[in-house]
Amino acid sequence: MNHQTRIMKKTALAALLVIIATASAAQNQQPMNLWYEKPAQYFEESLPIGNGKMGALIYGGTETDSLYLNDITLWTGQPVDHNEDSGASKWIPEIRKALFNEDYQLADSLQLHVQGHNSQFYQPLATLYIKDYAPGKTSSYMRSLCLDSALVNIRYRKGDVLFQREYFASHPDKVIAMRITADKPGSINCELMLTAQVPHHVKASKSSITLMGHAIGDSNNSIHYCSQLIPKLTGGKIEVTDSTLQVINATELVLYFVNETSFNGFDKHPVKEGAPYIEKVADDAWHLVNYTYNQLKERHVADYQQYYDRVKLQLGKSEQHTLAGRIKGMVYDDYESIVMPTDELLRQYSDGRPSPYLETLYFQYGRYLLISCSRTPGVPANLQGLWTPHVWSPWRGNYTVNINLEENYWPAFVANLHEMAEPLDGFVQALAENGQYTAKNYYGIQQGWCSSHNSDIWAMTNPVGEKNEKPEWANWNLGGAWLVNTLWEKYQFTQDKEYLKNIAYPLMWGAYEFCLGWLVENPKQPGELITAPSTSPENEYVTDKGYHGMTCYGGTADLAIIRELMFNTIQATVALQGDSTDEGMLRIMMIPLATLHPYTIGKNGDLNEWYYDWNDYDIHHRHQSHLIGLYPGNHLSPIKPAQQTGNIIHPTFEEIREACRQTLIQKGDKTTGWSTGWRMNLWARLHDGEQAYHLYKKLLTYVSPDKYQGPDRRRSGGTYPNLFDAHPPFQIDGNFGGTAGVCEMLLQSSTDQMVLLPALPKAWKDGKVSGLCARGGFVVDMEWKDGKVTSAKLHSQKGGSTLVIVNGKEKNVKVKAGKTTKII
Numbered sequence: 001m002n003h004q005t006r007i008m009k010k011t012a013l014a015a016l017l018v019i020i021a022t023a024s025a026a027q028n029q030q031p032m033n034l035w036y037e038k039p040a041q042y043f044e045e046s047l048p049i050g051n052g053k054m055g056a057l058i059y060g061g062t063e064t065d066s067l068y069l070n071d072i073t074l075w076t077g078q079p080v081d082h083n084e085d086s087g088a089s090k091w092i093p094e095i096r097k098a099l100f101n102e103d104y105q106l107a108d109s110l111q112l113h114v115q116g117h118n119s120q121f122y123q124p125l126a127t128l129y130i131k132d133y134a135p136g137k138t139s140s141y142m143r144s145l146c147l148d149s150a151l152v153n154i155r156y157r158k159g160d161v162l163f164q165r166e167y168f169a170s171h172p173d174k175v176i177a178m179r180i181t182a183d184k185p186g187s188i189n190c191e192l193m194l195t196a197q198v199p200h201h202v203k204a205s206k207s208s209i210t211l212m213g214h215a216i217g218d219s220n221n222s223i224h225y226c227s228q229l230i231p232k233l234t235g236g237k238i239e240v241t242d243s244t245l246q247v248i249n250a251t252e253l254v255l256y257f258v259n260e261t262s263f264n265g266f267d268k269h270p271v272k273e274g275a276p277y278i279e280k281v282a283d284d285a286w287h288l289v290n291y292t293y294n295q296l297k298e299r300h301v302a303d304y305q306q307y308y309d310r311v312k313l314q315l316g317k318s319e320q321h322t323l324a325g326r327i328k329g330m331v332y333d334d335y336e337s338i339v340m341p342t343d344e345l346l347r348q349y350s351d352g353r354p355s356p357y358l359e360t361l362y363f364q365y366g367r368y369l370l371i372s373c374s375r376t377p378g379v380p381a382n383l384q385g386l387w388t389p390h391v392w393s394p395w396r397g398n399y400t401v402n403i404n405l406e407e408n409y410w411p412a413f414v415a416n417l418h419e420m421a422e423p424l425d426g427f428v429q430a431l432a433e434n435g436q437y438t439a440k441n442y443y444g445i446q447q448g449w450c451s452s453h454n455s456d457i458w459a460m461t462n463p464v465g466e467k468n469e470k471p472e473w474a475n476w477n478l479g480g481a482w483l484v485n486t487l488w489e490k491y492q493f494t495q496d497k498e499y500l501k502n503i504a505y506p507l508m509w510g511a512y513e514f515c516l517g518w519l520v521e522n523p524k525q526p527g528e529l530i531t532a533p534s535t536s537p538e539n540e541y542v543t544d545k546g547y548h549g550m551t552c553y554g555g556t557a558d559l560a561i562i563r564e565l566m567f568n569t570i571q572a573t574v575a576l577q578g579d580s581t582d583e584g585m586l587r588i589m590m591i592p593l594a595t596l597h598p599y600t601i602g603k604n605g606d607l608n609e610w611y612y613d614w615n616d617y618d619i620h621h622r623h624q625s626h627l628i629g630l631y632p633g634n635h636l637s638p639i640k641p642a643q644q645t646g647n648i649i650h651p652t653f654e655e656i657r658e659a660c661r662q663t664l665i666q667k668g669d670k671t672t673g674w675s676t677g678w679r680m681n682l683w684a685r686l687h688d689g690e691q692a693y694h695l696y697k698k699l700l701t702y703v704s705p706d707k708y709q710g711p712d713r714r715r716s717g718g719t720y721p722n723l724f725d726a727h728p729p730f731q732i733d734g735n736f737g738g739t740a741g742v743c744e745m746l747l748q749s750s751t752d753q754m755v756l757l758p759a760l761p762k763a764w765k766d767g768k769v770s771g772l773c774a775r776g777g778f779v780v781d782m783e784w785k786d787g788k789v790t791s792a793k794l795h796s797q798k799g800g801s802t803l804v805i806v807n808g809k810e811k812n813v814k815v816k817a818g819k820t821t822k823i824i
Contacts (some may be wrong), residue, residue, distance in 0.1 A: 008253040014024040030314060030357060031362045032147035034723060035341045038145065038382035041109070041704030044066075044720035044730065045343070047145045047152050050388045052420075054125075055386045056176050060143040060168055061152045065130040065165070068177070068389040072379050073263040074198075074223055075457040076215045077120030078270060080439040085116050089444030095533045099553045100523050104543060107533060107551040111471035115444055116462030119454040122397030123215045124197050124388055126227055130180075131191040134158040145363070145370045149641035150304045151297075161187045170300035170822045171375055174284050174613060176257040177300075179293055186235055193243070195390040196231050202243045208285070209797035213277075214597020216391070223270040226281045227259040230288070253292045258284040266378065266430040266459040307371050310416040311771035313363055313742070315356035317762050343702075343721035350702040350718070354763065359742075362700060363724050366411055366739025369732060370420045374408075378426030379457060381408045385732040394729045399427075399455040401479030402769060403623065407674055407733040409486050410632055410681070414747065416771045416779070421490055425503050428483055430459035432510050435480055438462050439514050443477065448513030451480035453537070461799050470549035473538040475520070484563045485633065488568045492751055495777035495798050497576065501823060512569045522554065522597060530554035530597045530611070531562070535627050540617035541610050554597050554611035557625035564633040566593040599629075603646055606666055607659035607670045620668050622675035624682065630660050631678075631685045631744070638687065639750045639758075661686055669698050671715040673725040676735020684744035684759040692745050693761035699738050703728060749774035753803035756782055756789050776802050778815065791818050792823040 039061040040046040045070070046057040057068040091113040098106040103824035136159020145152050154165040162183040169176045182188050182408035192209065194202055200213030211227040218365055231238060236250030247253055260281045262274030288296070349355050373385035383404055384397050399405045412421040435449030438461040443450070451461040453476045465474030485505035490496075522528040534555035544547050556565040558806040570589050575579050609616060629636035636717055651659070664682055671679065680695035701718030703726035706712070717734075718726045725734025745759040748771055754774045777800055782792035789806050799817035803810055806823060815821045 030360065031338065032361055032368075033144050034147070034361070034365070035142060036343060036721075037143075037341050038141060039065075040722070043389045044703075044705040044724055044726075045722050046389075047143065047722060048369070048372065048385075048724075049145075049150065049152055049167055049169040049174070050369075050372030051171040051174065052371070052373060053171075053174070053386075054169060054176055054257075055373065055378075056128075056169060056257075057142075057387055057389060058154075060152075060165070062138045062141065062156050062158065063132060063133070065154070067128040067130075067167075067178075068124060068387075069126040069128060069227070069257065070386050070388060071125045071225065071259050071261055071626065072122075072373070072382070072386040073261045073377050073457065074123045074125050074215055074225055075120050075263075076123060076217050076222065077456065077457050077458055078221050079142065079267050080434055080460045080462070082434070084441065085114075086112050086441045088116075088442045089440070092443060092533075093492070095551070096520070096553075099532050099551065104547055104549040108471055108549050109535060110361050111475045111551050112465070112467045112469075112534060113280045114444070114463055114465045115465035115469065115474050117460070118464045118466055119398040119456040119460055120458060121216070121394050122382055122384070122388060122456075123395050124391055125225065126194055126196045126200075126211055126335070127389075128229065128257065129191075129193040129195070131193070132163075133189040133191070134161060134163065134182075134187060136160070141747065146782065147308070147364050148305075150308070150368065150372065151301070160184075163187075165625075166297075168297060168300050169372065170296055170303070172289070172299050172303050172597070173287065173296055173697060174258060175288060176256040177293065177296055178257075178664055180253040180255075182251060185251045186249040188236065188247060188253050190253070190256070191726055192229065192231065192245040192247065194227065204240050204243050204245055206238050206240055206245075206333055209243070220271055221269070224262040224274065224277060225259060226278050228281055228285050230256040230258070230285060230328060232256070232293075236289035245399065256285070256288055257289075260284065263457065266457065267433065269818065281467075289437040303360060304371060307363075307419065308367060309418055311364075311367065311769070313360050313769045314765070315360050342723065346700065346721065346723070347702045348721060349697075349700055350714075356764070358700065359696065362719070362723060362735075363739050363742045366735045367415055367417060369735055370408075370412065370415075370417055370739075373732070374420040374423050376423055378423060378430060380421075380423040380427050380540055381404065381518050381732065383731050383733070387492050387732075394727075394731075396454075398457070401451055401455055401483055402453050402473065402476055402625070403678070404674060404731065404733045405455075406486060406632060406679065407737045407740075409736070411736050411743060413489055414743040414773050415739060416773050417528060418494055418773075421486065424483075427486060428480075428507050431455065431461055431483070431504070432507050434459050435461040435514075436510075438477075439517070443518060445514055445517035447517055448515070449480060449510045450477050450514045450518075451483065455477060455479070470537050470538075470550060471533075472540055475533065475551070476537050478515075478558055478561045478688055481515055482628070483546075484508045484511045485564055488572060489632075489775075491572070491575070492775040493773050493777065495800070497691045500572060501576055505576060505729070506678050508565070508569050508572055512565055515565060515672050516592060519592065519684060525597070526597060527598050529592055529595045531558040532681055534611075536560045536609050539609065539621045542617055543614055544612070549619055552610055554606065555626075556599065556609050556611075557628060559596050560599075560626055560628040560633065563596055564629055564635050566596075599651060599659075601651055601655065601659045604666070605662040606698055607656065607663045609663075619666055620670065622671045624663065624667060624675075624678065627660050627682055628662060630657065631681045634750065636660065637685055637748070637750070639748045639753060639755060656687060661688075664691075669695060670717075672727045673699065673719070673734030674727060674731055674737055677734045677741055680741035681737065681744050684741055685748070687758050689745055689759035689761040689774055691765060692741060692759050696738065699725075699741075743772055747772050747774060747780055749776065749778075749802075752801075753778045753805065754778070754780070755805040756792060757781070757784060757787070757806075760784070760787055762787070774802070776800055778802060789824055793820050793824060795820040817823050 040059040232254040234252035260277040264275040532553035683692040770781040796815040
């Protein structure tokens with residue numbers, strides 16, 4: 001290492017320590033920072049910021065800084081046609097006839113008739129380029145994202161001038177803000193250019209750059225947008241070209257980016273009934289004159305921290321340990337990890353170096369991402385959250401409802417971010433509106449609603465595939481039935497009966513009604529209810545006759561989803577009716593639940609995925625949909641509500657859970673990012689902390705950027721250098737699955753009982769956490785040492801009682817409304 005390099009590293013480290021000390025003084029806990037010693041070259045190295053609607057991917061270049069900008073409401077297309085494929089339901093009896101004649105090949109081919117259009121595409125909004133004309137060689141570079149404050153910082157020297165850039169995305173003020181400073185007056189000389197990959201035109205003036213355009217497609221039938229980049233200078237001047245701004249000899253440059261689109265709701269035409277996006281952008285820009293940059297920053301940090309600061313996690317001892325380092329009197333666990341660049345830390349972790357700090361950082365990163373991408377009413381986080389640099393994002397950047405959208409919200413409630421799930425409420429209401437037509441047109445069912453494998457901002461619900469795709473994913477119709485369970489989860493955690501009554505229950509009931517219409521009597525076992533046709537997303541089977549197929553009847557995944565929905569709808573009915581519960585109605589509701597085809601166990605001890613004990617075409621398949629009842633469902637959980645009943649008598653709950661374990665053993669641990677997160681949660685539900693932790697470490701496997709072709713390239717499921725989940729390519733659900741998995745290892749609950757540290761691995765034998773939420777409306781703080789809880793307390797806003805299982809002992813605990821009760 002030469003002298004210049006040593007100076008650069010020392011300068012970067014000193015800058016990082018300033019950030020650490022500042023964050024720690026505010027929170028008195030380990031600072032949560034992603035940081036790097038060089039600019040991003042690839043998307044998977046960029047740093048994301050977001051305000052729940054707009055987002056940016058910051059590359060941090062010193063010659064040209066690139067910011068890829070997004071708006072979660074910019075999609076192709078327009079509202080769906082409620083008459084699409086009207087009459088397609090005529091094929092359902094033909095498919096059932098083929099199935100019950102055991103002609104699976106014919107059933108697969110007939111399924112193509114019951115497919116509609118594919119989803120629309122999520123689109124990138126714009127790209128901002130800041131070309132730095134400062135002379136001199138670059139040194140002392142550092143790029144960081146502080147999770148504790150949701151601020152990105154860039155620091156570097158050019159020649160003898162220190163440049164600093166700061167970026168944030170404000171929710172209260174609807175702006176992405178950037179500030180560039182130099183430690184010598186008049187040193188900022190740069191060019192500002194705003195462009196887009198979608199159709200657009202741009203015009204510059206001294207006061208702003210205005211970008212206008214629309215999503216790819218017919219301009220008369222597409223979402224339009226208007227963006228403004230507004231510069232504010234201290235010193236220097238601005239010169240204007242036709243489409244760019246030249247900043248000359250400034251000492252400080254502040255940039256504000258605002259954007260609005262014409263999206264006005266899932267059922268509103270984006271042009272004929274579009275939102276007044278130009279007027280709204282003008283309002284957004286005018287609003288900013290009321291505040292200084294520092295005031296906007298303070299408002300942003302306060303807004304963000306009201307959610308982020310609710311949960312704090314420490315894995316490992318906080319005081320005496322060999323890797324401690326002291327900064328301004330603070331003591332930090334795993335200090336070497338804190339001061340190691342994040343990409344190098346991840347790489348070394350993947351090669352076997354332990355790092356409780358990285359494990360904690362990844363957990364909090366998932367919470368940061370959810371706050372940053374899920375705050376737009378009716379528009380939840382998509383496959384990429386809201387971040388994409390691609391004009392054609394992988395899998396259209398859509399909503400994949402056979403696991404991925406659900407997984408996005410697994411950490412929302414237990415990790416104390418229930419407000420971030422609110423966009424899902426409006427989206428499911430939109431799905432229900434469109435889904436009633438899908439139920440009639442494709443399945444001949446007149447009551448209730450359904451949703452299929454894919455959706456988009458227009459809340460499309462039809463089976464996809466365009467009549468030429470594989471039924472294993474295209475023809476699945478239980479997306480709505482699975483998705484409404486997230487709404488029920490919200491009630492269980494918040495105990496908000498008004499929410500249950502007005503939002504969750506009507507949507508659950510509509511999905512329940514569809515399932516009642518979709519179930520048919522099993523001709524192989526009269527009196528039993530099954531689904532036909534059925535698939536198991538996105539797996540394939542091999543029959544005992546050797547046919548490799550996709551369509552079947554009585555698939556376990558279907559029945560697990562329906563069973564979970566029925567359990568939950570019955571519980572919701574009781575919760576709403578209370579002492580006046582209609583017992584006759586409950587008995588009627590129990591009949592279909594009691595007559596569902598039961599779980600069966602295969603010859604290898606695993607849980608059968610198919611009606612028959614067929615082999616999977618791929619035994620290691622990434623989906624494990626037939627285990628939904630174990631997680632994210634609750635009807636196979638060891639922590640079940642006391643009133644839960646059903647037809648699962650033989651096999652017993654314990655035998656079924658053991659079959660789930662055998663299924664996971666057979667599937668192994670080599671899979672994709674989001675699937676690794678799911679398996680982590682499943683093992684945690686089985687109270688196997690070591691295996692859950694093993695999967696967490698697998699999830700934190702270093703994966704090279706997709707376009708990187710160096711000799712040290714690493715390719716697998718895992719985590720990219722910027723800690724985005726690697727499917728690969730990027731899907732954000734793995735981030736959220738990992739965060740949820742940590743919660744599941746530390747706390748499991750039903751509405752009337754909870755277990756503390758149900759799946760704690762030896763590697764986390766010491767630690768503490770505050771702010772985790774339990775069903776029943778409780779918030780849990782606890783510390784543990786040598787694997788045993790040493791202190792714990794419960795808080796409840798509404799009050800209630802629960803059975804707490806701690807250190808193998810049971811304690812009945814009652815908490816008054818608004819009070820905190822000590823358990824240990």
